[in-house]
Amino acid sequence: MKKSVFLGALTVAGVAAGAAAAGTLDDVKARGTLNCGVTTGLVGFAAPDANGEWKGFDVAVCRAVAAAVLGDASAVEFVPTTGKTRFTALASGEIDMLARNTTWTFSRDVDLKFEFVGINYYDGQGFMVPKELGVSSAKDLDGATVCIQTGTTTELNLADFFRANNISYEPVPIETNAEGNQQYLAGACDTYTTDASGLAASRATYENPGDHVILPEIISKEPLGPLVRHGDNEWADVVRWTLNALIAAEELGVTSANVADLSSAAGDNPEVNRLLGTEDTLGEMLGLDADWASKAITAVGNYGEIFEGNIGESTPIGLARGLNAQWTEGGLLYTPPFR
Amino acid sequence: MSDSQTNSVAFVRTDPIPPAAPPFTTSGPVKWAKDNLFSTPAYTLLTVAALYVIYLILSNTLPWIFNGVWNTSSLAECREVLQGVSGGCFSVLTERWNQLIFGFKYPVEEYWRPSMAFLLLFVAAAPVLFYKLPRQLLIITGLFPFVAFWLIWGGTILAPLIALAGFIAGYLVYTRLVTFSFAAGFFGGIAAAFVVWIVGGELIPEGASENAWLAPVASRDLGGFMLNMMLGVTCVSLSLPIGIALALGRQSDMPLIKWICVVFIEFIRGVPLITLLFVASVMLAYFFPPESSTDLFVRVVIMITMFSSAYIAEVIRGGLAALPRGQYEAADSLGLDYAQAMRLIILPQALKISIPGIVNIAVGLFKDTTLVSVISMFDILGMIRGPILAATEWNGVYWELLGFAALLFFVVCYGISQYSQWLERQLATDHR
Numbered sequence: 007m008k009k010s011v012f013l014g015a016l017t018v019a020g021v022a023a024g025a026a027a028a029g030t031l032d033d034v035k036a037r038g039t040l041n042c043g044v045t046t047g048l049v050g051f052a053a054p055d056a057n058g059e060w061k062g063f064d065v066a067v068c069r070a071v072a073a074a075v076l077g078d079a080s081a082v083e084f085v086p087t088t089g090k091t092r093f094t095a096l097a098s099g100e101i102d103m104l105a106r107n108t109t110w111t112f113s114r115d116v117d118l119k120f121e122f123v124g125i126n127y128y129d130g131q132g133f134m135v136p137k138e139l140g141v142s143s144a145k146d147l148d149g150a151t152v153c154i155q156t157g158t159t160t161e162l163n164l165a166d167f168f169r170a171n172n173i174s175y176e177p178v179p180i181e182t183n184a185e186g187n188q189q190y191l192a193g194a195c196d197t198y199t200t201d202a203s204g205l206a207a208s209r210a211t212y213e214n215p216g217d218h219v220i221l222p223e224i225i226s227k228e229p230l231g232p233l234v235r236h237g238d239n240e241w242a243d244v245v246r247w248t249l250n251a252l253i254a255a256e257e258l259g260v261t262s263a264n265v266a267d268l269s270s271a272a273g274d275n276p277e278v279n280r281l282l283g284t285e286d287t288l289g290e291m292l293g294l295d296a297d298w299a300s301k302a303i304t305a306v307g308n309y310g311e312i313f314e315g316n317i318g319e320s321t322p323i324g325l326a327r328g329l330n331a332q333w334t335e336g337g338l339l340y341t342p343p344f345r
Numbered sequence: 346m347s348d349s350q351t352n353s354v355a356f357v358r359t360d361p362i363p364p365a366a367p368p369f370t371t372s373g374p375v376k377w378a379k380d381n382l383f384s385t386p387a388y389t390l391l392t393v394a395a396l397y398v399i400y401l402i403l404s405n406t407l408p409w410i411f412n413g414v415w416n417t418s419s420l421a422e423c424r425e426v427l428q429g430v431s432g433g434c435f436s437v438l439t440e441r442w443n444q445l446i447f448g449f450k451y452p453v454e455e456y457w458r459p460s461m462a463f464l465l466l467f468v469a470a471a472p473v474l475f476y477k478l479p480r481q482l483l484i485i486t487g488l489f490p491f492v493a494f495w496l497i498w499g500g501t502i503l504a505p506l507i508a509l510a511g512f513i514a515g516y517l518v519y520t521r522l523v524t525f526s527f528a529a530g531f532f533g534g535i536a537a538a539f540v541v542w543i544v545g546g547e548l549i550p551e552g553a554s555e556n557a558w559l560a561p562v563a564s565r566d567l568g569g570f571m572l573n574m575m576l577g578v579t580c581v582s583l584s585l586p587i588g589i590a591l592a593l594g595r596q597s598d599m600p601l602i603k604w605i606c607v608v609f610i611e612f613i614r615g616v617p618l619i620t621l622l623f624v625a626s627v628m629l630a631y632f633f634p635p636e637s638s639t640d641l642f643v644r645v646v647i648m649i650t651m652f653s654s655a656y657i658a659e660v661i662r663g664g665l666a667a668l669p670r671g672q673y674e675a676a677d678s679l680g681l682d683y684a685q686a687m688r689l690i691i692l693p694q695a696l697k698i699s700i701p702g703i704v705n706i707a708v709g710l711f712k713d714t715t716l717v718s719v720i721s722m723f724d725i726l727g728m729i730r731g732p733i734l735a736a737t738e739w740n741g742v743y744w745e746l747l748g749f750a751a752l753l754f755f756v757v758c759y760g761i762s763q764y765s766q767w768l769e770r771q772l773a774t775d776h777r
Contacts, residue, residue, distance in 0.1 A: 046721050047735025054732045056440060058449035085565075086721040086731065094627040184734040188743050211741035213424060322421070322737050 030102050030234070030241035031075065031293055039081045042068035043101035046086040048183065049207040050317040050325075051107050060084045063316040064105040067126055067232050067249060070302040071103065074248045074294060079305035089157045093118055096235060103245050105232040107201070109159045119236040123246035126231050126309075128329040128338055130224035131163050132202035134209060137217050139196060144223040148173040153186045153195035155179075160200055163226040183208065197221075201228050207323040244292055250341040251299035254281055255308035257332050257341065262307040269300040281344045288344060309339065409433050413745075419738035437742045438749055441733050445749070448568015448723050449732055455499070455560060459571050462493040466578065474764060497567070497575070499559035507545030511538040527684065564642040568723035570753055575642075576724075577711040577757075580649040584710070585703070587650065588657025589696075593687065595662060606658070613655035619716055621648040626720035645717055653710045660702035664695035697772050704765035708758045725750050 034040050044052040044064055052062040060068075065084070073079040085101045096104045097119070107129075108114070110122040135141045144167070154161050156179045168175050178195045180186045187208050190198035198205070202224060209215050232249060234242050255261070258278050260268055269282035279285035283296035292298065306312055310332075317325045331337025369375060382392040412432030416439065417423040423434035438445065447456055469489035472482035491505035515538030523530030555561075567575065594606035613621075625644040668691060676686035696703075718727030729746045733739050 045731075045735075046723075046727065047731035047733075049735050049737055049740050053735035053737075054449045055736065056444070058444070086723070088719060088721050090623075090719070091627055091721055094631075098627075098631050182730055184730050184740075184743070187741065207740070211420065211737075213741075 030238050031244055034075055034102055034241075038076065039083045040068065040072040040075065040103070041083045041085055041101045042071070043085050043087045043092055043095050043104040043106055044068065045106045046088055048107060048204070049211075050203075050321065050323045052084075052105075061316070063127065063312060064107060064232075066306040066312040066316065067105045067252075068103070070252055070306045071245055071248045073305035074251070074298040074302040075244060077295070077301055079302075089155070093120070096120065096233070099235075102241070103232055103234045107230045108233060110229045110231050110233075111159060114233075120233045121236050121239075121242045122231050122233045123242050124231050124249045125229040125338075126249060127203070127229075129201040129203050129228035129230055131160050131199060131226040131228060132205050132224055133197045133199045133221040134190070134205045134218055135197045135221060137219050141197075141221065144221045144225065145171055145173065147175065147197060149175070150196040151176045151178055151194070153178045153180050153189050153198045155183070155186060155200060156181065158200075159226070159228065164199055167225040187211075201230075203317065203323075203325055206325055207317070210322050210324060240293060244294065247292060248299070248302055251281060251302055251344075252306070252309045252312065253332075253339050253341040254344055255299070255303050256310040257334065257339075260303055260308055262304055262311060265300055265303045269297055277344055405431070415439055420741055421738075433745045434742050435745055437733065437739050437745055441728075441739070444569060444728055444733065445725055445746075446569045447571050448566065448728060450566035450568065450723075451562060451571075452560065452566075455562065458496040458499070458559065462496040463571075463574070465489060465492060465496075466574075474768075495559065498562055498564070499557065500561035501549060501557045502559075503545075503549045507542060507549070510545060511541040514538055514541045564640045565722075567642065569728055570725040570750075572717070572722065572724040573711070573714045574757075576646065576649060576714040576717065579646050580653055580710060580714075581707045583646070583650045584654035584657055587654035589661055589692070591654060591658035592661035592665060595658065596665060609651075610655045610658050613651055614659070618649070618652050618713055619719060621652055622716055622720050624648065626722075641722065645720075645722065649710065649714070652713075653706055656706045657703060660706060661695060661699050663702065664697075664699035665691065667698050668694055697769075700765055700769055700772075704761060708761055711758060711761070712754060725753065 044060065044062075047053045048062070048064075050063055052060060052064045054060050060082075068082050068084065069079040072082045085095060087095050087101075087104070087106060092104055092106055092108065093114075095101050104120075105126075107127070109129075110125065114120055115122055133144050133147070135147075141147060147168075152164060152175050154164055154177050161177075164175070164177070178189060180189055183200065183204055186198055186200065189195055191212065198208075202220065205220050209218050209220065212218060232245055234245055254277075255265075258275065258281065260278060260281065265282070268278060269284060272279045272284040276285060280288055282300045283289050283298065287296065289296040289298045295301070307315065313325075313327065313330065314320060317323045319326060327335075327337060329338050331339065333340040366372070370379070383389045409431050410433060412427065412430055413435040414423045414426050414432060415435050417426055417434070417436040418440060420434055420437075423436055427434075443453065443456065447459060451459070466489070468482075469486045472478045472480070472486055488509070491509045494508075495502055495505045515534040518537035519530040519534030521530075522533040591606050591610060594602045595610065597603045597606070622645065625648040626641060629639070629644055672690060672694065673686070676690040681689065715724055715726040717724050718730060721727070721731075723731060729750060733746060734742070
């Protein structure tokens with residue numbers, strides 16, 4: 007009897023969870039806040055500042071979606087997740103979207119049943135070594151001890167790279183980036199490998215950044231992007247096109263400074279007009295207000311502004327745009343047209 | 346005879362020689378050093394080597410501590426001030442002090458609430474820890490959980506009041522019914538408490554928390570050392586009674602109770618704490634609908650309490666097993682029933698024997714509360730490893746932050762262990 011009650015409760019819970027997952031957009035609107043999964047702390051990408059305010063490159067995506075859907079960039083409940091809890095948090099419905107420097111891979115997309123809605127940062131795995139080691143190429147690292155974060159794609163890439171080049175290595179497993187830096191600086195490993203953006207960010211904080219070099223080999227493709235659950239295409243569209251709107255805004259020259267002007271009345275660039283909702287009904291098709299993109303851009307700026315403000319060359323992290331430049335400037339950012 | 350003898354001696358001393366201080370080399374610190382540090386060549390060598398190691402450690406740490414910088418706003422600034430001189434960047438502690446203690450989301454203007462709860466904790470713990478204090482003070486201890494809950498989480502005062510009313514109702518029903526039989530009192534008390542909670546819960550008006558005296562704070566906004574203290578205090582105080590019940594249950598003659606206790610203890614002891622925490626944070630979320638899930642803090646408290654009560658049960662079972670059979674028989678021959686025998690004769694002795702083991706578990710449990718950082722709760726270690734080290738200003742400050750956390754834990758754990766040694770001396774009534 008007790009068992010059947012328990013099973014019954016489980017079924018009800020399951021049905022309720024299924025029902026809730028059907029319309030994330032309506033759920034978010036009804037709740038009035040967006041539950042957005044972020045990392046527990048990664049320099050430049052997501053971290054709370056001294057006042058407890060979340061800041062960073064990934065955080066900006068959450069805020070943009072909240073601004074587009076709810077009209078308020080602060081209506082975000084940030085749910086910090088670790089590398090191990092991020093996917094269950096998304097799958098169980100605890101969060102509506104995950105913006106946590108997560109690499110888009112086949113198995114995560116297909117097997118884990120997630121929907122990557124785009125790429126907000128093109129990264130790749132690199133190696134950092136002390137200059138005094140005298141290594142100039144990752145292929146010279148035969149027999150090296152390598153600090154590597156467990157449970158990430160970097161671990162698998164590393165194994166692939168060394169096997170393909172027929173050289174050996176000894177992994178030193180670490181849990182977080184902070185621990186990795188500490189172990190590397192303490193000399194527990196010859197080289198530290200993680201995404202090149204992370205290496206650059208870490209190196210900038212060292213006492214003598216000049217003593218360390220990042221090797222030229224980039225051994226993997228790490229397209230990082232926000233993701234949502236499978237099976238809710240309306241919600242995936244909202245997140246996808248909010249990200250696209252930020253990228254398109256940079257391409258079209260819409261910034262947080264001039265967006266108010268441009269969206270007050272239809273201008274002479276029809277694509278800008280469609281983006282900002284002064285022409286056509288793109289917002290309505292998404293189930294949002296006409297000025298959804300305008301609100302997102304007002305709140306966080308366009309992609310270029312977000313990049314420069316959080317991880318760009320003016321910040322201590324000092325990342326160059328590289329692959330993350332607009333396609334018109336030799337990068338890979340290329341958003342489908344707003345039409 | 347005596348005359349000739351006295352006359353044959355030229356000089357006789359009539360007063361005793363005044364006592365002289367022992368020679369310099371056989372007294373005081375020199376003697377101590379000679380006996381203890383330089384008694385043989387091998388010891389001398391060891392002493393010199395040890396002194397050298399101590400010198401090495403101090404010569405590196407002392408300048409680092411005394412040159413420390415306390416008032417910069419980023420690591421880069423701090424390094425500029427130091428100009429390459431060895432010194433700690435303690436400014437991270439002053440700048441992020443509130444985050445280290447309260448977490449990064451607890452509202453700043455409400456910091457006085459957990460601080461007040463912390464101070465009250467000492468008042469409430471005193472009558473439990475020091476049995477010579479007047480027993481009436483235990484009323485404060487009994488009220489403390491409800492006051493502390495209200496202070497830390499805020500919201501409507503009705504919630505803790507109804508919780509308290511439920512306990513009181515349960516107790517009253519228990520005392521009324523226990524005269525018939527213990528089981529009637531026990532289950533009757535539980536039923537009465539639940540009736541009060543359910544009825545009371547319905548009575549709380551919708552939205553009562555919104556304009557309460559104390560603004561409500563969500564569980565996920567708790568953090569820092571406050572979270573460690575809350576988890577540690579809650580779980581230790583809950584797991585002690587549960588552990589006693591489990592230990593007694595395991596010795597019970599009733600097979601059902603005995604086997605439930607055995608299975609529970611053996612299962613929990615066979616699973617690592619970190620697994621239980623993952624179950625609490627990840628698996629349970631699958632079983633609840635997204636909106637109605639139990640609070641993460643409660644889930645974690647349940648898991649840690651289960652874990653440590655299983656260990657405490659085994660420690661207390663050791664204490665029970667150490668008692669001579671005669672003690673049980675003495676209790677029986679006095680005509681005491683089971684509850685009286687346990688309360689008056691068996692448990693006081695068994696618990697006294699178990700003190701070192703229980704303290705061991707308590708200290709371990711308190712340190713284990715830092716494991717919650719792996720399920721992305723921001724306890725002090727989670728704050729350090731996550732937000733603070735990920736801030737562009739402070740990325741790269743390790744020793745200062747982790748040393749500070751270690752210091753806090755050391756103070757608390759050393760305090761617990763000193764208290765337990767004092768308690769053992771106070772209770773030393775046996776003849777050894």
